[in-house]
Amino acid sequence: MRSIRAAATGAVTLSLALAASACGGGSPTGGGSDDSPRTLTYWASNQGASVEADKKVLQPELDKFEKQTGIEVKLEVVPWSDLLNRILTATTSGQGPDVLNIGNTWSASLQATGALLPWDEKNFDKIGGRDRFVDSALASTGARGEDPAAVPLYSMAYALYYNKRMFADAGIAEPPATWDELVAAGKKLSKDGRWGLGAEGSNPSENVHHAFVFAQQHGADFFTADGRPDFTDDGVVAAVEQYVDLMAEDEVIAPGNAEYAQNQSVSDFAKGRTAMLLWQSASANLKSQGMSEDAYGVAPVPVQSGTPGPGRQANSMVAGINLAVFKNTDNLDGATEFVKFMTSDAEQKILNKAYSTIPPVESAQADPAFDTPANAVLKDTLAKSAVALPQVADESQFETAVGTAIKELFADAAAGRPVTAESVKARLGKAQQQMPAK
Incomplete structure (x- = not known):
């Protein structure tokens, strides 16, 4: 998970015991508050120096996605101080986004709520396959022995x-x-x-x-x-x-x-x-x-x-951001298409360059931008000497x-x-x- 973007990974004031009683996220009508299959809501974690800086990075890419697919993405950049409690509230109320960022250390905890879409082989195949992602990033996507609760988006060390x-x-x-x-x-x-x-x-x-x-x-x-x-x-x-x-x-x-x-x-x-x-x-x-x-x-x-x-x-630790989908969204196809877009080689290069992070998609790491002295240290650490935080509920x-x-x-x-x-x-x-x- 991310520190600079404020790795406030433990800012929990709402009990996960309550969240565990929920069986899904998203909205009963789909797409957050909008039931249009041409609309998605996306909660992005604050990765840059400010919320506004993130909007400047992300909005052009979301506009690109809309041009390619016809699906509008309604963006909200959520500060780290609010993000986990917002997610937990969404799991209990059933009112949440279609797609969201989660700190990778939260994966197993949020997986235990039952609110997130499991990424089984069938779902991974829809976005190009599980083997596109590096092992260290996949190790922080949920409890061992279970299908991941999210897909790696940005990797950090x-x-x-x-x-x-x-x-x-x-x-x-x-x-x-x-x-x-x-x-x-x-x-x-x-x-x-x-x-x-x-x-x-x-x-x-x-x-x-x-x-x-x-x-x-x-x-x-x-x-x-x-x-x-x-x-x-x-x-x-x-x-x-x-x-x-x-x-x-x-x-x-x-x-x-x-x-x-x-x-x-x-x-x-x-x-x-x-x-x-x-x-x-x-x-x-x-x-x-x-x-x-x-x-x-x-x-x-x-x-x-x-x-x-x-x-x-x-x-x-294996730090980073994962991309998750609330499993009861009524726009699952659109949400899956958005995850595919965000984890494509082209977008991985653009977004990880913007945030000085490392693509968890192995083929995207070949870009020379990720071979700077700073990035070389991070890549080497992730490959050889980083360990995932405990993936426990x-x-x-x-x-x-x-x-x-x-x-x-x-x-x-x-x-x-x-x-x-x-x-x-x-x-x-x-x-x-x-x-x-x-």
Whole structure:
């Protein structure tokens, strides 16, 4: 899922337990509020610097689709802060769009509501086949063993963005490849009112994404093999403590970052207030804030030791946006045709270039635009060292509970209160108690 476009993946205030009672989405009359087979409604997530910026990207493509098919697409760009609750409300009320964007980490949770069209082989064949999509993207489309609840649209991965001038001034020749190297570099860079690394301690989604990667590197997960929460596993506790210690112990993150929310760390990096940023496909966002591509480098997210790879050397979640269809839409043929259009090679190139993301359609990745230094890092990460977040029905609650626990730990660090293995375990234990009973 997307951070720069505000990966607020865990902003859940409406219970999925309620949503699970719903059996469909869309509208009883089809096409959202319009029963015309020549009309579709589309909720797009906010991917660019603003809602208006997204409309400028998307509307020409939707007009192109209408010209080709005669089907008008009524677009609404929905901010991340509202999107999940809007979707959950639609699943309970039966009043929703025909087609919508979902953060890929939500796939299994929304799949459990029964509201989304399953993408079985027959449906995949209508859009050119399942094998067009890269494996890492398909891994974040729903629970294992079930037909996907959505189709990959944009793929993203985390990377380390670093300010070239600040590195040179500090005498740092290469970007850090391990966390020890990152801490050492961060201490050299944290001076004169500037800091080594930015973070968004008040952003639950960002907290979960980083903690998940740390946990993978510690050989741990937040769930057992049968899907039960295991937030107090020793490896998970060590991972969260290591992440929060970047502020509490290592002092390479400013205490004020404990209060940072969506995109504030990106802004600090673009303005030269911090020297490093851990972010998903940040180039478009940095450009929108006036930072030249020549001013920063892009490297893989550090690992505990060695180089990024499978297993304990995983260094990113599989981030991205999926395209879903409410299964009780009365315009299923039109919705399917729209998904086919949006995932065509031509549109994949146009849209992923606009958002500095990677096409999940493998053949579209051959375009030279996706071989820039930044994109090469992202592509390599997705292919070799990214891991999908847990595809469990309670994933959304997991992001909210654990992300909020880490937010509280960052608040402790900023206030000078000790952050210890015991305090981390206590917060995570409280988060686990908030999960639905099995």
